[in-house]
Amino acid sequence: xxxxxxxxxxxxxxxxxxxxxxxxxxxxxxxxxxxxxxxxxxxxxxxxxxxxxxxxxxxxxxxxxxxxxxxxxxxxxxxxxxxxxxxxxxxxxxxxxxxxxxxxxxxxxxxxxxxxxxxxxxxxxxxxxxxxxxxxxxxxxxxxxxxxxxxxxxxxxxxxxxxxxxxxxxxxxxxxxx
Amino acid sequence: xxxxxxxxxxxxxxxxxxxxxxxxxxxxxxxxxxxxxxxxxxxxxxxxxxxxxxxxxxxxxxxxxxxxxxxxxxxxxxxxxxxxxxxxxxxxxxxxxxxxxxxxxxxxxxxxxxxxxxxxxxxxxxxxxxxxxxxxxxxxxxxxxxxxxxxxxxxxxxxxxxxxxxxxxxxxxxxxxxxxxxxxxxxxxxxxxxxxxxxxxxxxxxxxxxxxxxxxxxxxxxxxxxxxxxxxxxxxxxxxxxxxxxxxxxxxxxxxxxxxxxxxxxxxxxxxxxxxxxxxxxxxxxxxxxxxxxxxxxxxxxxxxxxxxxxxxxxxxxxxxxxxxxxxxxxxxxxxxxxxxxxxxxxxxxxxxxxxxxxxxxxxxxxxxxxxxxxxxxxxxxxxxxxxxxxxxxxxxxxxxxxxx
Numbered sequence: 113x114x115x116x117x118x119x120x121x122x123x124x125x126x127x128x129x130x131x132x133x134x135x136x137x138x139x140x141x142x143x144x145x146x147x148x149x150x151x152x153x154x155x156x157x158x159x160x161x162x163x164x165x166x167x168x169x170x171x172x173x174x175x176x177x178x179x180x181x182x183x184x185x186x187x188x189x190x191x192x193x194x195x196x197x198x199x200x201x202x203x204x205x206x207x208x209x210x211x212x213x214x215x216x217x218x219x220x221x222x223x224x225x226x227x228x229x230x231x232x233x234x235x236x237x238x239x240x241x242x243x244x245x246x247x248x249x250x251x252x253x254x255x256x257x258x259x260x261x262x263x264x265x266x267x268x269x270x271x272x273x274x275x276x277x278x279x280x281x282x283x284x285x286x287x288x289x290x
Numbered sequence: 291x292x293x294x295x296x297x298x299x300x301x302x303x304x305x306x307x308x309x310x311x312x313x314x315x316x317x318x319x320x321x322x323x324x325x326x327x328x329x330x331x332x333x334x335x336x337x338x339x340x341x342x343x344x345x346x347x348x349x350x351x352x353x354x355x356x357x358x359x360x361x362x363x364x365x366x367x368x369x370x371x372x373x374x375x376x377x378x379x380x381x382x383x384x385x386x387x388x389x390x391x392x393x394x395x396x397x398x399x400x401x402x403x404x405x406x407x408x409x410x411x412x413x414x415x416x417x418x419x420x421x422x423x424x425x426x427x428x429x430x431x432x433x434x435x436x437x438x439x440x441x442x443x444x445x446x447x448x449x450x451x452x453x454x455x456x457x458x459x460x461x462x463x464x465x466x467x468x469x470x471x472x473x474x475x476x477x478x479x480x481x482x483x484x485x486x487x488x489x490x491x492x493x494x495x496x497x498x499x500x501x502x503x504x505x506x507x508x509x510x511x512x513x514x515x516x517x518x519x520x521x522x523x524x525x526x527x528x529x530x531x532x533x534x535x536x537x538x539x540x541x542x543x544x545x546x547x548x549x550x551x552x553x554x555x556x557x558x559x560x561x562x563x564x565x566x567x568x569x570x571x572x573x574x575x576x577x578x579x580x581x582x583x584x585x586x587x588x589x590x591x592x593x594x595x596x597x598x599x600x601x602x603x604x605x606x607x608x609x610x611x612x613x614x615x616x617x618x619x620x621x622x623x624x625x626x627x628x629x630x631x632x633x634x635x636x637x638x639x640x641x642x643x644x645x646x647x648x649x650x651x652x653x654x655x656x657x658x659x660x661x662x663x664x665x666x667x668x669x670x671x672x673x674x675x676x677x678x679x680x681x682x683x684x685x686x687x688x689x690x691x692x693x694x695x
Binding site: 137146166173178179181182249 | 378426430431433434437438440444448463
């Protein structure tokens, strides 16, 4: 059963991921991204990480991709982009380098994870659904708001800085044009 | 592994499987019937409020009017606009119709929650709930589903390849995304007091009227939730999405035939589901009206069935209220809508949530509850004054510099 769910959701994720790159139209690409996100949510549910699955759908599929679509619609990106021009020079080689780095990180993570898994033997310490329906949420909340509270707050400060920066940038352009 | 129902905890047998299948069928049929009756009820009640007769030809009191309309729409020609994106255009109605049904699955439709009972019933020797699914994430499921429903409206407008639907859908998505924040924050107040995410747990926490979250969260979250839910449903006075005078018909202008019917169905189904969710969260769901030791009990009816009766009665009140809204309130202007959402509802719900959280913390640590509340109110007043100062500053600057665009 678990294998069946894994195969279904993994193929969903892969089809979506390939679709994001291959589809010509930005709206279709964004919809493929939604497919990928849903596949990941299904994988989370299969691993009994129900809260993560819900947050995955609410935040990524429900807010972020909606924002992508919103921007695509408002800007009306119906014209085909010219792929020859590079907005930043040296962008392509850097992108290749970065993606190679990412692949290396992923491979190390998988190998390392496999090693840890073998050392522990009986699997990871997952919240059990028999511990009551909210065990998952309670565990997450405890680790975020006690153990990693500083990191959590720093992240929120980072987001606020981004928002303030955006507002500042738009104001400055207007003042300059006047 | 995927334990959505207590039936699935043991080995998969034929009886539980059959019970779940029957439950799926029953919930689906209830959904369709409720939608059909809601359309009729709305037309009839609004007709009454406007001194008209309303549908009165098909069936007794015109009750079959929706069925007749549905059959008519089935046989209409299915049109694709030439500039439409065919795949997305065909997909959009389902993206709006399926979520409408899915979120009905987590509503407890009955069961005995009195005297600390868990609301579980026994059918053919199997213990289950009168509820299609009781996922551990509970209410978050409804939030997730409602965030998917945005796609239906958004893509419908975009894929039509025409200006008015696009404007309608851009409005809709901006509105739904903004009001989702207020919706979630007022919901968090309920979760804070109930201490659980599951809908059956939330219902079980509301035994008497004083424990109903409507009262125990202090009224404010309920009103914020109600307003945000109305905006989320795109119902009047928040129906800018389909403002007829400005946008022809909004996001569904180019739709015809059964695809249009699906949008229509989804809209009314969502109203029913949202009313049921409000009742579940704030008014005790299938709990009877009880005050202290006094319980308003219906004789001769088993308690589990009585729950269904109470749920139905409470939902009807809210359905009538939504109809009343439509007949009474004029539509908001777009900037008023955004001001309401961002400058009033979100700060208010956030402030109230902080207040309730501080009280909860104080109660747990045995602090003086009046002192905690007083300190919180002082902080909130300062925050409110700061917000007002910021708003008045920005509006005076905007007046000096003229409009942005």
